[in-house]
Amino acid sequence: MPLGGEGTHGRVDRKEGMYFGPEHPDDHRHTGMPLHGKNQFPDATIPAMRPTILQYIDEIVALGTLVCAAMSISLGLDAHCIRDNYLLPEPVALFRAFKYSPRSESQTNGEVWGIGEHSDFGLLTLLNHNSPGLQILSPKNEWVDVPVLDNAIVCNAGDMLDMITGGRFKSTRHRVVPPPAGTYRISFPFFFDFSWTANMVYLPLDHMGPLSELQEAEAKQRWASGTFKSVSGQWWQYLAKKVQKVFPEMQLPDCEQNAAASSRFCIAVPT
Ligand SMILES: O=C(O)CCC(=O)C(=O)O
Numbered sequence: 098m099p100l101g102g103e104g105t106h107g108r109v110d111r112k113e114g115m116y117f118g119p120e121h122p123d124d125h126r127h128t129g130m131p132l133h134g135k136n137q138f139p140d141a142t143i144p145a146m147r148p149t150i151l152q153y154i155d156e157i158v159a160l161g162t163l164v165c166a167a168m169s170i171s172l173g174l175d176a177h178c179i180r181d182n183y184l185l186p187e188p189v190a191l192f193r194a195f196k197y198s199p200r201s202e203s204q205t206n207g208e209v210w211g212i213g214e215h216s217d218f219g220l221l222t223l224l225n226h227n228s229p230g231l232q233i234l235s236p237k238n239e240w241v242d243v244p245v246l247d248n249a250i251v252c253n254a255g256d257m258l259d260m261i262t263g264g265r266f267k268s269t270r271h272r273v274v275p276p277p278a279g280t281y282r283i284s285f286p287f288f289f290d291f292s293w294t295a296n297m298v299y300l301p302l303d304h305m306g307p308l309s310e311l312q313e314a315e316a317k318q319r320w321a322s323g324t325f326k327s328v329s330g331q332w333w334q335y336l337a338k339k340v341q342k343v344f345p346e347m348q349l350p351d352c353e354q355n356a357a358a359s360s361r362f363c364i365a366v367p368t
């Protein structure tokens with residue numbers, strides 16, 4: 098995706114990047130569906146890229162599974178509850194590598210974003226970055242810089258995780274400020290998602306008691322402005338619909354589950 102090839106909420110982002118996933122065999126049961134198939138690694142020119150990225154994906158999938166075990170325990174559930182209910186036979190995994198560029202000279206502060214304000218879509222985003230720029234909206238409604246820490250991964254809850262946990266894990270709004278002139282920013286967001294055919298149901302959390310009035314009001318506000326109108330059907334129906342909104346020419350079977358408009362869109366860039 099070239100610089101200017103993607104946007105958020107109607108505005109072009111100041112980023113370029115590449116998307117990769119696990120390498121699937123030709124006879125994989127979901128061959129032909131979005132996010133399944135072979136990667137297009139530049140093996141001839143950068144031979145180290147394929148093994149490096151595939152190893153990164155393997156290790157970060159293991160980390161995502163571990164985070165799900167920690168979340169299950171923190172919700173008073175069996176450690177394998179999220180894995181057994183939503184991740185088998187395999188989570189959907191999307192690795193993205195982004196390079197953010199400074200604003201052009203004619204663009205003013207606040208007019209253009211690296212990525213415009215949004216919340217993430219599914220289960221978890223696990224992000225590695227080399228420099229500041231990512232900001233999250235705090236509970237006090239203030240934009241806060243996410244620090245860049247050595248050997249640390251930023252972990253963001255997605256909209257569907259927020260819904261299936263009844264608002265216990267909040268899907269936080271975030272954005273990226275373009276880097277200062279003369280510099281660039283690299284980030285590797287990894288989308289660790291429910292399995293393609295996971296049944297979307299609420300986690301059994303009656304033992305936790307209700308949210309406070311304020312928590313409930315905030316959760317309802319997040320869900321109303323998020324992507325999903327309900328928790329039902331299978332995960333692929335939400336995901337395929339999202340892909341279809343970005344690539345309308347794709348022919349996909351019925352996937353009406355995800356009714357809201359997508360905040361992200363694609364722009365054709367002349368090469
Ligand atoms: O690159 C970043 O720091 C954030 C990326 C992001 O928010 C996303 O890919 O959804």
Ligand SMILES: [Fe+2]
Pocket residue numbers: 215216217222271
């Ligand atoms: Fe995001």
